Amino acid sequence: MTASALRKPAPKPPLLEVSGLSKSYGTQVGCRDISFAVRPGEVLGIVGESGSGKSTLLACLSGRLQPDSGSISYDMKDRGPVDILTLSEHERRRLARTDWGIVHQNPRDGLRLDVSAGGNIGERPMALGARHYGDIRSDAQDWLKKVEIDLSRTDDKPRTFSGGMQQRLQIARNLVTRPRLVFMDEPTGGLDVSVQARLLDLLRGLVRELGVAAIIVTHDLAVVRLLADRLMVMQRGRVIEEGLTDQVLDDPHHPYTQLLVSSVLQV
């Protein structure tokens, strides 16, 4: 069903529509004139080497950086498409806590390390007004199950978790409020390959099951091959090639993309 929905995304209006987005740090270009759209339930991958502007773009999209020019229109649940750059800081923070999720590359940036796993997952519901301890806890445990963390670790602090578990906990903490759009910055960075594979498998399952749209920034082509429906390749702050993931990876047109694809090690 999902596959056929992806084949003809035209009927659904875009969830996020970016046009002409630029951000520079003084004379240093972060990203320049970026335009694209993400439709509900779609997974967009952004790849490129270090310094190509991927993280700048993601920070601008998720409201952590103010772009120099351009617009970011988001289809809000109750208000329809709104340029999030015109929202007040209060509304933007609220949006980021409810309708969005942000998965950081380093789980330490996205988790409270001195708060138990259950408390980490419960924070978003509590911020939205959940006041029943039993409900918050059972909800948190549901999510721990979904991300394959043993329930006996509910009250343990994330600093005692392995890197892969921390990353899975971070995903659960973000998905508990059922966001419609998740930003992921190198979700598998710093994990060993077998843990990466399990995490990708889990992510793929969750993204398909919940129908959330996701923007995944990574330099790992295997990650986008597995997760992303569409792919954008960035170099020096510009998008140089975009299209369906398989199409871009199997038949790269731009010389830089060809270089990128050919430099993946084959085992």
Added chain:
Amino acid sequence: MTTTAAQVHKEDGYNFAYLDEQTKRMIRRSLLKALSIPGYQVPFGGREMPLAYGWGTGGIQVTASVIGPDDVLKVIDQGADDTTNAVSIRRFFQTVCDVSVTESTAEATVVQTRHRVPETPLKEGQVLVYQVPRPEPLSRMEPRETETRKMHAYAEYGAMQVTLYEDVAHFGRIAKTYDYPAIVNGRHLMSPSPIPKFDNPKMENNPAIQLFGAGREKRIYAVPPYTSVRSLDFDDHPFEVQTWKGSCALCGSTTSYLDEMITDDRGSRMFVCSDTDFCNTRQAEAASAPDDKAAGEDA
């Protein structure tokens, strides 16, 4: 009024109530702002006081700014009028502004306190000044002050609820017993200073003005009279105050906050009221009318 008082004290070398008039004006302006936005922490230009930080410099500055020559001052520390901190601060104000002092809660117009709210209910016209060591309730969860200010501005108090969640998860109940966070006027999260949570309900709808001064952090906040102060809790783990099995060994009160006293090195102990004025008043009443009380108990 204060200028005449200042003249009286000119020969001592101190302005009335130690602080100069400009400083008092500045603090009063902060107090007015704090009263208009209940629970909001107003920054103020805290002055060096002849007292170490942590001993009540914030409370002293607030008291010095609101006290007048006709006021009657009471100072308590952990509920007692005769402990070091209380005695020193009381003597300080006797020296620098010559106001009359009392140990009776009912007679006082200004009460400066550390760690307790008096047991005797406060009335309209009284001012209760709290000494606050750490005014920011969110600082344990969020060390950046730029961020905690935003959290207050947008009423994002989920992080505070997380601390309560952690307590229930680890101890099966909300284990915080003092400095228990409360929402003032349905809007701002406030640290009520390290009073026991036993005293939190007394802040709710209190007829007196409650002022909070933090000297090191240079913040003032306030709870105006008759304002709601709701202690945070969960629906299935409601807010509860401490209870004791026995009664006060000296006055027999079963409703006051009791301190445990170790009486020898073999484990003997007794529980007595922490509020000395409340306890002494009850003992005096019992001594002056022993028959009435006995008759009352029989009936």
